[in-house]
Amino acid sequence: DSLTDFTVSFLVYFVLTSRLVNETGDSWYWFLGSFALLSCLLHCSYFVFYLVRYTSTVGTYLYNRVDESVSEEDTKAYKKGELSALVYFLQRCHIFLYGWQxxxxxxxxxxxKELAFGKNNGKLPDIDWYMDKTFLTWVSPLCLCTNNMVLVLxxxxxxxxWGFLLIIIVGNIYLLGLQIKKILKVRKEFRSQA
Structure with a gap:
């Protein structure tokens, strides 16, 4: 699923950027299109990161792992024949494409978390940080579908x-604004409890 998302997103951004370059003769659009794709991928990873952290904490959706790296168990299962070569290959492709994100x-x-909790960061459970449903609601527009709809419109x-610029400028400001708001909210709550 995520490999298909990446492939389709890459192709859409590539074709749109290629069209801009061909119509204008300005190769600067390669940078703009690439930065828009990079922003889109990071927005999506940001959304998925907090969603998976939340669902892992409450135990509602256990198919995604917080760390999608190939684990020792995965390698052992592959060597024993319990995990197909295709699944193992796709998992490695996923790490190659999404691991850095x-x-x-x-x-x-x-x-x-360090900015929110300060020196106490290592002593606190992650549960308070990842359980904010309101934050999850506000993060939802950063999903891949929203970025794709911007491009469609x-x-x-x-x-x-303008679609690329909206994804780059508004999307990244929105992401940073959400994170700053989360940090300040948690810092205020943490200090009032101390």
């Missing part, structure tokens, strides 16, 4: 550049 968002989350009015 997952690690980037995990690092961003770690820094955010701006393609229909032949304004692809």
């Amino acid at each position: 997952d690690k980037s968002i995990e690092y961003f989350d770690c820094i955010s 701006f393609s229909l009015i032949d304004q692809i550049v």
Whole structure:
């Protein structure tokens, strides 16, 4: 599923960017399209990261793992023949395409928790940090579908550049704003309890 999402997203951004370059002769659009795709992928990883953390904590959806890396159990299952070569290959492809995104968002989350909790970060359970349903609601527009709909709408009015800029500028400001709001909210709650 996620490999298909990546492939389709890459192709859509590639075709739209290629069209812009061909119509204008300006190769700067390769940078714009690439940065829009990168922003889209990071928005999606951000959304999925917090959704999976929440569902893992409450135990409602156990198919996705917080860390999608190939585990020792996966390797053992593959060697024993309990995991097919195709599934093992697809898992490795997933890590190749998404591993850097997952690690980037995990690092961003770690820094955010340090800013929110300060020196007490390592002593606190993650449960308070990942259980904010309101935050999850606000994060939802950063999913892949929203970014794709932006491209569809701006393609229909032949304004692809504006669609790319909306994803890059508004999407990234929105993401940073959400994270800053989360940090400040948790910091305020934490200090009032101390």
